[in-house]
Amino acid sequence: MSLYSLQFVLFLLAALAAYFAVGRFAGRGQWVVLLVASMGFYFACGWQNLFFILFTALTTWLVGLALSRLDQASKEARDQAADRAQKKALKAQFQRRKWLVLLAALVVNFAVLGYVKYWNTLLGFLGAQDTFLASKLLLPLGISFYTFMSVGYVIDCYNGKFPPERNFARYLLFVSYFPQLIQGPINRFDDMVTQLYERHSFDMQNARSALLLIGFGLLKKYAIADVLASIISNSLDTIDTGTPGSVIVFGILLYTIQQYGDFSGGIDMVRGVSQLFGIQMADNFRQPYFATSLADFWRRWHITLGTWMRDYVFYPLAVRPSLLKLNKWGTAHLGKHVGRTLSACIGNVVVFLLVGLWHGAEVHYVLWGLYNGVVIAASDMLRPAFAGLSRVLHVNVDSAGYRVFAILRTFALVNVGRYFDRLADSGDLMLAFKNTIVNFNPGSFMSYLHMHPTTNFTACMALAFVGCIIVFCVSVARERGVDANARILAAPAPLRFALYGLVMAMVGLSFSVGATGGGFLYANF
Amino acid sequence: MPTSSATCTKRSFAPAAKLLVALVFLTLVNAAMSFAFEPYGSKSQLVWTDYTAQEQLDTVVVGSSVMQHALNPDVFDEAAGAVSYNMSTPMQTLIESFVGIRTAYEDHGITRAVLSLTPEVMNWTTDRPNPGSVFLTQRAKVVGPLEAAKTWSYVTFDKGGVTGPNSLNCFLPWVSNHTPAKPNRVLKNIKMKLDGTSMYKASEVNEPGWIYRGRGCGNRDSVLDYDSDEARTNFDRADISKVNVRSEAMLREIAAWCQERGIDLVAVGVPMPVYDVLGRFDQYCKLQDRIAAICSDAGVDYYDFNLVRPELMQIPPESFCDYAHLGNQGSIAFSQALGRLLVERDKGEDVRALFFSPDEYRASIGYISAVFVDVGSQADGVHVHARAFAGSQVKVSYQLCEKDGDGWREVATWQDSPDFVYAPASHGTCKLRVNVRVAGSSEPFEHYREFTAVY
Amino acid sequence: MDDITYEDVVELLQDVEEDIDYDTVTDLVDGKHLDSFDIIAIINAISDEFDITVSAKDIVPENFNSARAIHSLVVRLAQED
Secondary structure (H helix, E strand, O other), rough: OOOHHHHHHHHHHHHHHHHHHHHOOOOOOHHHHHHHHHHHHHHOHHHHHHHHHHHHHHHHEEEEEEEHHHHHHHHHHHHHHOOHHHHHHHHHHHHEEEHHHHHHHHHHHHHHHHHHHHHHHHHHOOOOOOOOOOOOOOOOHHHHEEEHHHHHHHHHHOOOOOOOOOOHHHHHHHHHHHOOOOOOOOOHHHHHHHHHOOOOOHHHHHHHHHHHHHHHHHHHHHHHHHHHHHHHHHHHOOOOOOOOOHHHHHHHHHHHHHHHHHHHHHHHHHHHHHOOOOOOOOEEEOOHHHOOHHHHHHHEOHHHHHHHHHHHHHHHHHHHHHHHHHHHHHHHHHHHHHHHHHHHHHHHHHHHHHHHHOOOOOOOHHHHHHHHHHHHHHHHHHHHHHHHHHHHHOOOOOOOOHHHHHHHHHHHHHHHHHHHOOOOOHHHHHHHHHHHEEEEEHHHHHHHHHOOOOOOOOHHHHHHHHHHHHHHHHHHHHHHOOHHHHHHHHOOOHHHHHHHHHHHHHHHHHHHHHHOOOOOOOOOO | OOOHHHHHHHHHHHHHHHHHHHHHHHHHHHHHHHHHOOOOOOOOHHHHHHHHHOOOOOEEEEEOHHHHHHHOOOHHHHHOOOOEEEOOOOOOOOOHHHHHHHHHHHOOOOOOOEEOHHHHHHHHOOOOOOOHHHHHHHHHHOOOHHHHHHHHHHHHHHOOHHHOOHHHHHHHHHHHOOOOOOOOHHHHHHHHHHHHHHHHHHHHHHHEEEEEEOOOOOEEEEOOOOOOOOOOOOOOOOOOOOOOOOHHHHHHHHOOOOOOOEEEEEEOOOOOHHHHHOOOHHHHHHHHHHHHHHHHOOOOOEEEEEHHHOOOOOOHHEEEOOOEEHHHHHHHHHHHHHHHHHHHHHHHHOOOHHHHHHHHHHHHOOOOOEEEEEEEEOOOEEEEEEEEEOOOOOOOOEEEEEEEEEEEEEEEEEOOEEEEEOOOOOOOOOEEEEEEEEEEOOOOOOEEEEEEEEO | OOOOHHHHHHHHHHOOOOOOOOOOOOOOOOOOOOOOOHHHHHHHHHHHHOOOOOOHHOOOHHOOOOHHHHHHHHHHHHHHO
């Protein structure tokens, strides 16, 4: 279901009305309205896909309960044990059983995700993509996101972080909560469990804040990202030896802007929708282009994917005994800093390989992941060297000037990564890098753009530019810790209304001058 | 206590009042944007305004801008002995054509409807039904709010418009219907609305050279220059042979509706420039076969005037005023031809004999219509592939030139092959030109294409 | 097995990241003073110096937000062994 449609608006109004009516007159059970709405939303997006989400929800819910049962049985058995040795043996035995149960849940759910997302690509590698083996399934809505959420839940149950949810309907709501289905965020059970099931009354101030957030998301998605789409395609989709590097850099810069507008705009819209129900979903973006290092960038971009990978892949991997042994070896032979960092670097590269693969089983995504992983690992490995260099050059790393330098440096690194992200064909990728360096050719910039013209080029660029100014101002305020939403809502009415009018005008104009279908880039995940 | 209840009432009304004020303000902004951006003198405005002046009608003509240029009701009425009105508008969808036919039937009890079927209309894959299209918003102004609401509901719910952005943008009419995105055009639009310019004058100001012929028809006196940038095609990258399932379903729905009411629905392919037909001839023929099959199955007669024999209509190159539309000369010829065709058909004559088969058509074109180029840069130079469109019996020769001051210098002499590789001295931009002529001709060239290559 | 003191822990932390005043800062993780690489370095150091294995499930902000919290964690894990 498209968010920008009358269908969704009517759906949302009906869901909100039912939600708050139930809250007002029944006092409890509002979460049931959310569950019905989520099932309805999923149904409207293709009823056949309900099977997938129910399967994941059911298997992970059962496993959560099983793990808790095993914990209980383990404790009882150990209480009755004769001596310490037997206690230890029993503990290990039950731990093994728990691990097998967890493994079963992981294998089954990742197998489903893998099949739906990667089977056809694999067949393509083997040259068998046109055979009967090919999957005709369309990607079920949100499968990448809800699978990760469910897997996070079972791992948390395994670690005993919280007691498992005994009510399947309540658990199903956590997995299928409709605002998070389109493109995340990847929420955590302990963050959602209180909010989803507690009572929420209608609060006007909260609703106004939510609507403002939705409006901001609309601005970013439509008036910035969508209007740039055609220009980016015309710059980057027909790369040959003659394409000036200046055009490629231009296209990549616009792509960087488009990615942010589309993804964070979409996230703002769904967070705003969730906030209308009184439920705050996790932040997914925190002014990413103000990052001072690539590592910092990944703590500000697609935050929930980063924290998920950190907690469920990076930490478990980096503290494995085998890797700690590697670190000891490193300390002995390569110095203390290297030794301490080795396992983290390996863990980091693995994480980013997975992040790359998560985007798609294509070579350029894997390269993109590797690029990010290696650069971050290398920067940490070389930290003492950089610190030494700064001392020698008398650079004050705490100054504002250095901060600006770090931001620009990081922005450049991110844009280099975007080459891998945007250019799927290896030939195009290599040509693009080559031409950026040896054939920058700014003199042919305008003629190339004339050869690949975009309708309403100036209007689109102007609209995106105004949008970017607005986003920049808001971002600077937020970076300084100002609650931009609250400030705007507290501003005098004429100013606020002017802003609302401007947003409405810009979003409408984006449909007038831009030429896209309006889908989200991350919606096929 | 009076004070606290007054405060209570105030508090519970205050947010609702604020919301109301905000909505009113946004409505005003919307109205202001509409005033500035909705074009005065749009084709739809002309069509619907003049429609209300029609006292009687037995034939309605619907379709996109090609039909709007092609069918001149005055000429057609004389040839066909009918009273017609041309409701065609730019980029008109089948849903809109259907609404037009229904309105004409309800108001005048028409007995015939002529519908143009173009490749765009048959294979539009981005046809999110738009309840706020300019055709429907202008119609709303003449049919009244109740009818308009019924149509809005039909397009939004029956036709699935509710799932797309148009379902929200229809409340912002200027989104679908706006002047070109240039400040001077917007200012001119506002000025014409304020200073009492007639909408007919405005329509001609909006599109200099376009002349309104009356009763919904308008076209140009000028003639297409086949060697200029104006000669182009919309279909270079798309496969035009596919028929969109929604288009097919809509066509069948219209056919069934007309049949139930005894309306003679005639589907027509309006002539396109010859290079556009020859340009992707295989796909074109496949598309025509599919359209013909659907029409035959739905009980609708379909005539593709691109393949018409000269006895019924001649289509010399001067018939066209731009890359897609017939000009005044072509429109008069077409309107006469269509009128005569319908008269003969009503008499029971075999009108199929008045059309070529695809192979006969290709053999009948004894000249080169136009030439286009595909350009790419590789390590060894600029690669040029010329595409000349001519009849099947015509042999084409090609020559490559580079701009030299005010003239052109030959860099590759006349050859039979359409492919050239040219290595400029250094990286940069170069201006090139391909000349074509019929093999053996003594003309310096018959058609050409100038282009820039970045190497 | 010697008791691990608070000072031992602070000394270990200074070795990993020296620019922080561990006696006063109580939001090492939440305040982004330590990143995930630092956490791994600390865990490595704990393994090297105290021979204690910290597992992934112990890596939560509550356990690493202050030197005191890290000390409590280390002591608890030492006792469990």
